Amino acid sequence: MCCNLAGIERTGLKYFLEELLVTAKQSPQEQAARAADTAGLGTGPIPAGPYYRADYFELEREAVFRRTWLQIGHISELPAPGSFIVRPVEIADASILITHGRDGQVRAFHNVCTHRGTQLVAEAGGTRSRFSCPYHMWTFSDDGALRSAPDFERFYVDKSQCSLRKVAVEVCAGLVFINLDPEPEQGLRDFLGPIAQQLEQLPVASATTFSEYTYEIDANWKLTYDNFQENYHLRFIHPRSGEAAVGPQNPFGYPAKFGFQGPHRTQTIWSNPDAAPKPFQGFAFGKAFEAAMADGCNMTLAKDYYAIFPNFFMLGSPLNPFSHCVMPIAPGRSRGVIRLYWIGEDERASQRFAREYQMATARDIHAEDRAVIEAGQRGLQSGALSHIHLQEQEVLCRHLYHSVNDQVEAYKARLQSAGGTL
Amino acid sequence: MTGQYALPEGFRELEQFVPTWVVSRSCDRATRRLDSSEEERVAFFNAARDLAAPALELLDKKPLSQLDEREQRLMDLMLSLVHVALAVEIQGDDEPRHARGARHVIITRASSDGPAS
Ligand code: FES
Ligand SMILES: [Fe+2]
Numbered sequence: 001m002c003c004n005l006a007g008i009e010r011t012g013l014k015y016f017l018e019e020l021l022v023t024a025k026q027s028p029q030e031q032a033a034r035a036a037d038t039a040g041l042g043t044g045p046i047p048a049g050p051y052y053r054a055d056y057f058e059l060e061r062e063a064v065f066r067r068t069w070l071q072i073g074h075i076s077e078l079p080a081p082g083s084f085i086v087r088p089v090e091i092a093d094a095s096i097l098i099t100h101g102r103d104g105q106v107r108a109f110h111n112v113c114t115h116r117g118t119q120l121v122a123e124a125g126g127t128r129s130r131f132s133c134p135y136h137m138w139t140f141s142d143d144g145a146l147r148s149a150p151d152f153e154r155f156y157v158d159k160s161q162c163s164l165r166k167v168a169v170e171v172c173a174g175l176v177f178i179n180l181d182p183e184p185e186q187g188l189r190d191f192l193g194p195i196a197q198q199l200e201q202l203p204v205a206s207a208t209t210f211s212e213y214t215y216e217i218d219a220n221w222k223l224t225y226d227n228f229q230e231n232y233h234l235r236f237i238h239p240r241s242g243e244a245a246v247g248p249q250n251p252f253g254y255p256a257k258f259g260f261q262g263p264h265r266t267q268t269i270w271s272n273p274d275a276a277p278k279p280f281q282g283f284a285f286g287k288a289f290e291a292a293m294a295d296g297c298n299m300t301l302a303k304d305y306y307a308i309f310p311n312f313f314m315l316g317s318p319l320n321p322f323s324h325c326v327m328p329i330a331p332g333r334s335r336g337v338i339r340l341y342w343i344g345e346d347e348r349a350s351q352r353f354a355r356e357y358q359m360a361t362a363r364d365i366h367a368e369d370r371a372v373i374e375a376g377q378r379g380l381q382s383g384a385l386s387h388i389h390l391q392e393q394e395v396l397c398r399h400l401y402h403s404v405n406d407q408v409e410a411y412k413a414r415l416q417s418a419g420g421t422l
Numbered sequence: 423m424t425g426q427y428a429l430p431e432g433f434r435e436l437e438q439f440v441p442t443w444v445v446s447r448s449c450d451r452a453t454r455r456l457d458s459s460e461e462e463r464v465a466f467f468n469a470a471r472d473l474a475a476p477a478l479e480l481l482d483k484k485p486l487s488q489l490d491e492r493e494q495r496l497m498d499l500m501l502s503l504v505h506v507a508l509a510v511e512i513q514g515d516d517e518p519r520h521a522r523g524a525r526h527v528i529i530t531r532a533s534s535d536g537p538a539s
Pocket of ligand 1: 113114115116117118133134135136137138
């Protein structure tokens with residue numbers, strides 16, 4: 001679930017009432033049609049294989065992860081010339097080095113020495129503008145050029161041919177994306193479409209730091225991701241922590257709105273306007289609210305959820321400004337990275353207290369989902385089911401399946417017409 | 423006379439919680455919560471919840487970097503209270519079930535740990 005700090009933000013009610021009005025004006029047939037086929041994605045069952053099969057995972061590697069923009073970091077991790085980070089992309093068997101050059105430019109490279117392929121940098125990050133390979137000491141500068149190599153006269157190649165292999169990198173709203181396609185089909189902004197502008201209004205765009213928690217899970221990346229884009233499970237898995245996200249008017253806490261933009265999707269979170277926070281929770285939320293107001297955050301997008309294809313989503317709320325990235329590791333294994341974005345370091349006690357409470361609240365909810373996602377994976381992996389069923393309110397899961405599968409099918413077609421290799 | 427106390431004046435009721443709940447890193451605070459008994463959590467929460475407002479009011483008077491040792495302990499205590507409050511006030515008797523999943527969700531960075539190095 002996308003946990004939200006209900007009882008403080010009231011805009012959800014307005015959206016929900018609008019939605020009720022729209023529904024009320026429709027004839028029963030219209031309502032049935034809407035229920036039966038949200039967003040033209042069909043109503044049929046979805047094949048189960050893509051959620052556990054190794055051959056499908058291989059296809060996703062080529063069709064999606066090696067040619068799509070992938071969120072990999074935040075610009076605050078590269079604060080000054082000389083800072084660098086190294087991030088694994090397991091599904092592509094890749095390790096990516098991202099540098100902030102002395103010339104101010106952010107660049108990304110395969111973390112692979114061009115001599116004999118040794119992984120160049122072992123640390124996850126730091127400050128350095130020269131990178132020396134541990135094997136034979138080839139040394140690269142932060143723009144990827146080979147600066148020096150011992151006894152290089154004995155080689156049969158020019159240094160200019162030995163630069164680190166570049167990876168496309170672009171930044172939007174402070175979020176750093178890479179694309180492993182040597183020639184990406186489209187730039188990041190074209191890929192994000194109108195969502196780019198919306199992201200730029202969120203706290204993440206001006207954040208200078210973040211809190212982070214991570215988990216590894218025995219589950220397919222889509223199954224894991226899907227858990228966080230449906231609220232059907234909320235009452236059962238988050239009976240305590242999710243109380244404010246349901247109410248008599250909306251017993252399952254379904255979102256007030258969905259939207260689809262190409263492979264991306266959005267929703268507007270609903271929360272119960274009458275839910276009263278528990279006393280200490282109310283105290284902590286009050287502190288968070290004060291801090292968000294002091295940062296001058298935009299509350300109009302506070303209920304918005306942005307799912308960026310394939311594996312990243314972000315909540316718009318300044319009270320709960322988190323992103324969640326689900327990295328595939330193996331067909332049945334993934335890593336989740338959740339970050340809460342902050343503008344400025346903690347300055348005063350109340351702010352520090354509020355940020356800790358916000359992080360711990362989100363973490364509590366994410367921790368509750370884990371067991372049931374893994375149980376889902378175990379069930380699917382048995383092969384007992386050929387298909388799974390999705391209801392109207394699980395349409396975002398349906399949309400992710402189709403967005404991935406469309407690309408897999410297109411890749412297979414290209415492969416076939418190219419005679420087997422791409 | 424204040425030499426014998428670990429916390430600033432006005433928080434004597436919390437002295438007994440200093441050995442267990444003054445924990446300086448966020449990840450360790452979350453683990454402390456998971457390793458604690460319900461009695462420990464309830465006792466701390468009941469004693470501390472009404473003192474959170476005066477504690478923060480006192481601590482807010484200076485930038486965090488200028489807190490003295492006693493104030494820093496009080497700050498750490500308030501940050502442990504965050505985790506304990508979620509266990510006691512929100513999870514209640516669901517905390518043991520909740521804790522099983524929470525062990526796998528690791529805090530790798532927190533603003534309360536200070537600027538990332
Ligand atoms: S493999 Fe890197 S210097 Fe030889
Ligand atoms: Fe959930």
